[in-house]
Amino acid sequence: MAAVVVALALVVAVLTLLVLGLLRSHADILRRLHELDGGAEGAAPARGPRTVGRDEFTTFPEVQAPPEREGFTESRDLAGVGVDDDALTVRVTGVEHRTLVAFLSGTCLTCQRFWDAFQKPAKLGLPRDVRLVVVTKGPDQESPAAVADLAPKAVPVVMTNDAWMSYDVPGSPYFVLVDGRSGAVQGEGTGIDWDQVKGLLTQVTDDASYAADLEARRVQKYRADDERERRVDDELMAAGIAPGDPSLFGPATEADADHPDGPTHEH
Numbered sequence: 291m292a293a294v295v296v297a298l299a300l301v302v303a304v305l306t307l308l309v310l311g312l313l314r315s316h317a318d319i320l321r322r323l324h325e326l327d328g329g330a331e332g333a334a335p336a337r338g339p340r341t342v343g344r345d346e347f348t349t350f351p352e353v354q355a356p357p358e359r360e361g362f363t364e365s366r367d368l369a370g371v372g373v374d375d376d377a378l379t380v381r382v383t384g385v386e387h388r389t390l391v392a393f394l395s396g397t398c399l400t401c402q403r404f405w406d407a408f409q410k411p412a413k414l415g416l417p418r419d420v421r422l423v424v425v426t427k428g429p430d431q432e433s434p435a436a437v438a439d440l441a442p443k444a445v446p447v448v449m450t451n452d453a454w455m456s457y458d459v460p461g462s463p464y465f466v467l468v469d470g471r472s473g474a475v476q477g478e479g480t481g482i483d484w485d486q487v488k489g490l491l492t493q494v495t496d497d498a499s500y501a502a503d504l505e506a507r508r509v510q511k512y513r514a515d516d517e518r519e520r521r522v523d524d525e526l527m528a529a530g531i532a533p534g535d536p537s538l539f540g541p542a543t544e545a546d547a548d549h550p551d552g553p554t555h556e557h
Contacts, residue, residue: 365382365383365457365466365468365473365474365475366382366383366453366456366457367379367380367381367382367383368380368382368391368423368425368448368450368453369448369450369452369453370425370428370448370449370450370451370452370453371428371429371434371448371449371450372446372447372448372449373434373437373438373441373447373449374438375434378446378448380423380446380448381470382423382468382470382473383468383470383473384470384473385470385471386419386470386471387419387420387421387470388417388419388420388421388467388468388469388470388476389420389421389422389423389467389468389470390416390420390421390422390423390465390466390467390491391423391425391453391457391465391466391467391468392404392408392422392423392424392425392463392464392465393425393426393453393454393457393459393462393463393464393465393466394424394425394426394462394463395426395427395432395462395463396426396432396433396436396437396440397436398462398463400462400463400482401462401463402440403482403483403484404463404483404484404487405440405442407483407484408422408424408442408445409442409443411442411444411445414484414488415488416488416491417491420467420491422445423445423446423447423448424441424442424445424446424447424448425447425448425449425450425453425454426447426448426449426450427449427450427451427454428449428450428451429449430451431451432449434449437449461480463480463481464478464479464480465478465479465480465481465487465490466478467491477490477491
């Protein structure tokens with residue numbers, strides 16, 4: 291009987307050691323996972339996708355903000371190689387239309403949605419003054435055969451590394467809307483599908499139209515005020531009232547008589 295008790299005690303001791311070892315290993319694993327997930331409790335969570343402002347070209351959720359634009363200073367024409375291995379240049383500046391430059395990759399899974407959507411450009415709902423151009427990396431970084439297989443027939447596709455550096459593109463898919471007349475970038479950003487990018491494009495277009503309409507109203511008001519002022523001056527001159535005429539200042543007061551420079555007027 292004593293031997294059985296001793297054996298059971300030994301078994302319990304061994305099991306206790308095993309449980310303690312497992313608990314310690316589990317604690318170490320949790321500590322390491324916690325360190326990888328952001329450190330001590332109370333640390334600020336990692337920043338994820340955010341909605342960015344007008345200058346960064348997005349207005350809807352799930353669109354990632356572009357990074358700080360350090361090297362991108364001005365728009366440039368797109369020059370590279372076409373899908374037929376021919377030299378291809380697409381003008382972006384010095385033209386009357388706007389250009390939506392779509393930076394895509396032949397291996398990006400999200401890009402596939404845009405390649406598919408661009409197969410039928412008539413159904414994209416682009417504004418009449420916006421021309422779509424697709425830009426991929428050069429043949430040294432993209433498969434020309436794969437790009438040729440994905441390329442829409444009615445949309446220009448330019449393979450070039452220079453454009454990605456000139457426009458400081460952070461990755462694909464990425465979109466840049468350029469005004470051809472001024473060369474200014476009206477918006478830039480990324481989305482998960484064409485509906486998001488189209489919504490962005492629509493709002494940017496509406497913002498530009500609103501700004502142009504507001505400026506037109508300001509100019510119209512300025513002209514109306516200027517014409518009104520000239521008309522009043524002409525009527526006064528026709529009545530023999532020149533600038534500085536005493537009748538323009540109302541009746542004089544005793545304080546005016548003591549003022550060396552003539553009538554004073556308090557408002």
